[in-house]
Amino acid sequence: xxxxxxxxxxxxxxxxxxxxxxxxxxxxxxxxxxxxxxxxxxxxxxxxxxxxxxxxxxxxxxxxxxxxxxxxxxxxxxxxxxxxxxxxxxxxxxxxxxxxxxxxxxxxxxxxxxxxxxxxxxxxxxxxxxxxxxxxxxxxxxxxxxxxxxxxxxxxxxxxxxxxxxxxxxxxxxxxxxxxxxxxxxxxxxxxxxxxxxxxxxxxxxxxxxxxxxxxxxxxxxxxxxxxxxxxxxxxxxxxxxxxxxxxxxxxxxxxxxxxxxxxxxxxxxxxxxxxxxxxxxxxxxxxxxxxxxxxxxxxxxxxxxxxxxxxxxxxxxxxxxxxxxxxxxxxxxxxxxxxxxxxxxxxxxxxxxxxxxxxxxxxxxxxxxxxxxxxxxxxxxxxxxxxxxxxxxxxxxxxxxxxxxxxxxxxxxxxxxxxxxxxxxxxxxxxxxxxxxxxxxxxxxxxxxxxxxxxxxxxxxxxxxxxxxxxxxxxxxxxxxxxxxxxxxxx
Amino acid sequence: xxxxxxxxxxxxxxxxxxxxxxxxxxxxxxxxxxxxxxxxxxxxxxxxxxxxxxxxxxxxxxxxxxxxxxxxxxxxxxxxxxxxxxxxxxxxxxxxxxxxxxxxxxxxxxxxxxxxxxxxxxxxxxxxxxxxxxxxxxxxxxxxxxxxxxxxxxxxxxxxxxxxxxxxxxxxxxxxxxxxxxxxxxxxxxxxxxxxxxxxxxxxxxxxxxxxxxxxxxxxxxxxxxxxxxxxxxxxxxxxxxxxxxxxxxxxxxxxxxxxxxxxxxxxxxxxxxxxxxxxxxxxxxxxxxxxxxxxxxxxxxxxxxxxxxxxxxxxxxxxxxxxxxxxxxxxxxxxxxxxxxxxxxxxxxxxxxxxxxxxxxxxxxxxxxxxxxxxxxxxxxxxxxxxxxxxxxxxxxxxxxxxxxxxxxxxxxxxxxxxxxxxxxxxxxxxxxxxxxxxxxxxxxxxxxxxx
Numbered sequence: 001x002x003x004x005x006x007x008x009x010x011x012x013x014x015x016x017x018x019x020x021x022x023x024x025x026x027x028x029x030x031x032x033x034x035x036x037x038x039x040x041x042x043x044x045x046x047x048x049x050x051x052x053x054x055x056x057x058x059x060x061x062x063x064x065x066x067x068x069x070x071x072x073x074x075x076x077x078x079x080x081x082x083x084x085x086x087x088x089x090x091x092x093x094x095x096x097x098x099x100x101x102x103x104x105x106x107x108x109x110x111x112x113x114x115x116x117x118x119x120x121x122x123x124x125x126x127x128x129x130x131x132x133x134x135x136x137x138x139x140x141x142x143x144x145x146x147x148x149x150x151x152x153x154x155x156x157x158x159x160x161x162x163x164x165x166x167x168x169x170x171x172x173x174x175x176x177x178x179x180x181x182x183x184x185x186x187x188x189x190x191x192x193x194x195x196x197x198x199x200x201x202x203x204x205x206x207x208x209x210x211x212x213x214x215x216x217x218x219x220x221x222x223x224x225x226x227x228x229x230x231x232x233x234x235x236x237x238x239x240x241x242x243x244x245x246x247x248x249x250x251x252x253x254x255x256x257x258x259x260x261x262x263x264x265x266x267x268x269x270x271x272x273x274x275x276x277x278x279x280x281x282x283x284x285x286x287x288x289x290x291x292x293x294x295x296x297x298x299x300x301x302x303x304x305x306x307x308x309x310x311x312x313x314x315x316x317x318x319x320x321x322x323x324x325x326x327x328x329x330x331x332x333x334x335x336x337x338x339x340x341x342x343x344x345x346x347x348x349x350x351x352x353x354x355x356x357x358x359x360x361x362x363x364x365x366x367x368x369x370x371x372x373x374x375x376x377x378x379x380x381x382x383x384x385x386x387x388x389x390x391x392x393x394x395x396x397x398x399x400x401x402x403x404x405x406x407x408x409x410x411x412x413x414x415x416x417x418x419x420x421x422x423x424x425x426x427x428x429x430x431x432x433x434x435x436x437x438x439x440x441x442x443x444x445x446x447x448x449x450x451x452x453x454x455x456x457x458x459x460x461x462x463x464x465x466x467x468x469x470x471x472x473x474x475x476x477x478x479x480x481x482x483x484x485x486x487x488x489x490x491x492x
Numbered sequence: 493x494x495x496x497x498x499x500x501x502x503x504x505x506x507x508x509x510x511x512x513x514x515x516x517x518x519x520x521x522x523x524x525x526x527x528x529x530x531x532x533x534x535x536x537x538x539x540x541x542x543x544x545x546x547x548x549x550x551x552x553x554x555x556x557x558x559x560x561x562x563x564x565x566x567x568x569x570x571x572x573x574x575x576x577x578x579x580x581x582x583x584x585x586x587x588x589x590x591x592x593x594x595x596x597x598x599x600x601x602x603x604x605x606x607x608x609x610x611x612x613x614x615x616x617x618x619x620x621x622x623x624x625x626x627x628x629x630x631x632x633x634x635x636x637x638x639x640x641x642x643x644x645x646x647x648x649x650x651x652x653x654x655x656x657x658x659x660x661x662x663x664x665x666x667x668x669x670x671x672x673x674x675x676x677x678x679x680x681x682x683x684x685x686x687x688x689x690x691x692x693x694x695x696x697x698x699x700x701x702x703x704x705x706x707x708x709x710x711x712x713x714x715x716x717x718x719x720x721x722x723x724x725x726x727x728x729x730x731x732x733x734x735x736x737x738x739x740x741x742x743x744x745x746x747x748x749x750x751x752x753x754x755x756x757x758x759x760x761x762x763x764x765x766x767x768x769x770x771x772x773x774x775x776x777x778x779x780x781x782x783x784x785x786x787x788x789x790x791x792x793x794x795x796x797x798x799x800x801x802x803x804x805x806x807x808x809x810x811x812x813x814x815x816x817x818x819x820x821x822x823x824x825x826x827x828x829x830x831x832x833x834x835x836x837x838x839x840x841x842x843x844x845x846x847x848x849x850x851x852x853x854x855x856x857x858x859x860x861x862x863x864x865x866x867x868x869x870x871x872x873x874x875x876x877x878x879x880x881x882x883x884x885x886x887x888x889x890x891x892x893x894x895x896x897x898x899x900x901x902x903x904x905x906x907x908x909x910x911x912x913x914x915x916x917x918x919x920x921x922x923x924x925x926x927x928x929x930x931x932x933x934x935x936x937x938x939x940x941x942x943x944x945x
Contacts (some may be wrong), residue, residue, distance in 0.1 A: 030554055142836075142837045143833075144833055144834055144837040145830055145833070145834060146834060147834040147835070147838045148836050148837060148838070149619075151840050173811045200804050248913070249911045249912055249913045250826060250827060250830055250912065250913060250914075251826055251908065251909055251910070252710070252824060252906045252908065252909055252910045252912070252913070253826065253905075253906050253908065253909040254824060254826070254909050255826070255828050255857075255858060257829065257830065257854045258830075259911055297769070316911055316912070319911055425861060427858070427860035427861040427864050428858055428860060428861055429858070429862070429864075430861075430864065454538075455716075456534065457538050459863070459864065459867045459868075460536075460864060460868040460871065461538075462836075462841055462865035
């Protein structure tokens with residue numbers, strides 16, 4: 001009797017699975033009318049250029065009950081669909097992508113609403129020959145102002161949807177004290193050496209080298225403000241930081257809502273091997289911030305703004321007149337000395353403020369974020385990405401990558417053909433990651449959003465993604481190593 | 493005689509449990525409605541995954557789900573009552589509690605009631621979504637488990653006995669997964685340990701019940717102890733109802749602000765026969781201004797309200813309780829958005845905070861942002877209708893300006909842009925910009941709030 005029960009149950013289970021498999025892909029009627037309308041999809045992948053190793057570009061179709069997309073290239077076709085969003089098979093996608101490298105994939109979308117099917121005008125996804133780095137690391141945090149709760153540093157495999165948690169401030173080992181983690185930085189696209197800050201509870205800076213993590217305190221004699229925005233020298237074991245005193249004020253009507261300003265900021269170097277902090281600048285009337293290194297590690301680039309009055313009230317009054325330019329200093333690795341400042345990009349001459357300088361791996365281009373004023377441009381809807389030819393000094397906006405909302409925090413891929421940056425083009429408040437192709441002439445192609453397995457879930461997500469950085473390999477530092485270092489004592 | 497006494501005790505215990513539920517119906521509906529407004533629960537797989545990724549996560553998810561039913565407070569209380577009654581019978585059976593000690597189970601119900609009613613201003617900062625039903629769910633789970641264990645022991649078939657053991661064990665483990673340590677509860681941060689008294693007492697009573705059949709005590713003494721314990725518990729439960737009328741009025745006034753029921757706000761403040769809180773006085777002032785006819789001049793009372801009083805420390809700040817609502821009522825959506833978001837990040841994106849974020853985004857014309865909050869509200873149980881109503885207004889500023897819930901606030905929404913800060917004290921910023929002791933000439937025809945700024 002019991003065996004008969006189980007046998008019936010097994011039959012039912014098998015039938016259920018088969019039915020489920022048959023109904024996973026909606027069927028488009030043969031007489032479905034194809035219109036000239038453009039499909040309203042989210043994210044907008046129409047006309048984007050993607051690398052030949054990127055994860056599937058799943059997308060949602062607005063107002064669709066069911067949808068189907070036909071991807072075709074070179075006489076081959078792949079059909080995918082779902083309820084309201086297109087879910088593309090991983091293996092099939094990579095096969096088609098590899099074959100389409102240097103060419104384009106045609107995408108035709110069909111959607112049903114209220115039982116009625118409609119076909120849309122096809123669009124193209126261009127596939128570059130150049131691949132993108134395998135991983136991007138970013139922080140996930142709700143876009144708050146002062147308060148925080150949970151945040152994670154996550155490494156995402158760009159060839160799939162796999163996510164690896166590098167750090168989570170709610171791990172059971174570290175929940176004892178509320179703390180913030182930020183500003184991860186890797187050395188030269190590799191993960192053997194990295195750093196990140198821990199603030200408030202368990203405060204300190206984590207330095208990770210070859211699997212071991214130690215916590216140091218950058219606040220020491222001669223450097224009372226510690227370190228903020230980091231960048232690890234690509235060739236030498238030296239990390240440059242800006243040391244900032246930051247303040248926030250809020251607008252009463254401007255929908256940007258907040259203005260973040262530095263009332264004091266200087267540059268420091270940290271010698272990793274000798275645990276030594278060297279102050280580079282200590283200039284109250286100059287605000288140096290966002291250091292970055294040249295690919296050969298011999299130049300330190302940074303943003304700097306001049307102010308006439310350091311009273312905090314004056315910063316608030318003159319907030320829309322503070323503009324940053326890009327300078328650089330020659331670096332001597334033996335002595336850790338830095339030469340005199342040399343101007344690189346005087347954005348203030350064009351009534352712009354340039355921040356977050358990033359040099360392309362071939363040393364040819366300078367990528368900056370620019371806005372009419374200020375330093376923390378993710379809160380400025382008018383902020384855009386600009387590219388400067390370091391040889392000629394010519395600067396142009398990356399028109400195809402920019403949007404009418406804030407673009408900020410950007411980095412180059414290791415082959416210099418891709419950039420990743422944060423953008424609030426979706427709703428002006430929540431930050432997402434975008435990537436764009438940069439050709440040899442410094443022109444950008446249309447940016448595409450970081451692919452997600454479930455785009456519809458992203459529509460109601462309360463997370464922002466920030467500080468993205470490419471790496472060529474996975475972070476191999478264990479959770480235990482990070483957790484032990486965080487709760488442990490300061491090493492120096 | 494013995495049989496009659498047994499039945500009498502059962503009826504009496506059942507009646508007392510029902511009485512506990514009635515007390516909630518009579519005195520706590522404001523609090524319970526607010527409880528669901530400050531509880532995060534979504535119908536999505538992502539939210540479920542997030543919940544079960546922590547110890548006791550399944551129970552917490554279930555508790556948060558049940559809390560949604562406090563949208564209709566009597567319905568939520570009815571569900572809670574049903575669970576209490578099932579727990580009573582389950583525990584009595586499972587632990588084989590002697591009849592004369594069964595009143596101690598009523599003490600457990602009182603502990604749960606106190607854990608709800610003593611919360612007060614902590615409601616704004618509780619980080620445990622599902623707190624409100626957690627005690628009830630845990631008690632029911634415990635009673636089901638104990639009853640299952642006893643039932644298993646009584647089964648004649650060894651196969652079904654071991655199958656039940658396996659099922660019950662798996663369920664037990666599932667409830668506790670992932671087993672990576674004890675849950676980290678820091679509910680009343682900065683508060684005294686007496687806030688956890690219901691939990692400690694409840695655990696003690698459960699242990700007594702579990703071993704009650706081994707207690708060597710005469711029937712008379714056992715009954716006497718039970719009755720004294722129940723009477724003491726009921727007194728404690730009644731006395732520790734958080735009796736702060738200002739706290740309750742603030743909860744109601746926040747709802748009235750959303751509905752633009754300005755007269756109700758004024759009436760709620762007038763009903764209190766004692767000095768009211770700063771938040772209440774500011775909301776009253778905002779309601780007066782929103783109600784006033786053009787070209788009237790009004791005299792605003794000085795803002796001399798007091799800060800909220802908790803049963804226990806730490807002190808509560810308006811920024812956490814009603815700062816977002818106050819800013820919204822004064823036509824300052826940016827600042828309202830700021831505090832709604834800060835509190836949402838720290839204490840949960842509950843329906844109340846999501847609604848306030850949505851309203852601010854609508855006042856500012858941030859349509860794409862509106863759609864995100866609408867999408868999120870649609871995954872709640874009782875607030876998706878509101879989300880649908882707002883969705884119809886998105887992209888139509890003229891419709892928003894004419895909508896009864898937005899019209900008054902929109903009319904005098906701040907026009908002049910100033911970069912400033914409230915340093916965590918909304919009352920100070922509003923008082924600084926609002927001439928509290930002078931006549932305010934309000935020019936409605938030009939809709940300018942500029943006299944203030």
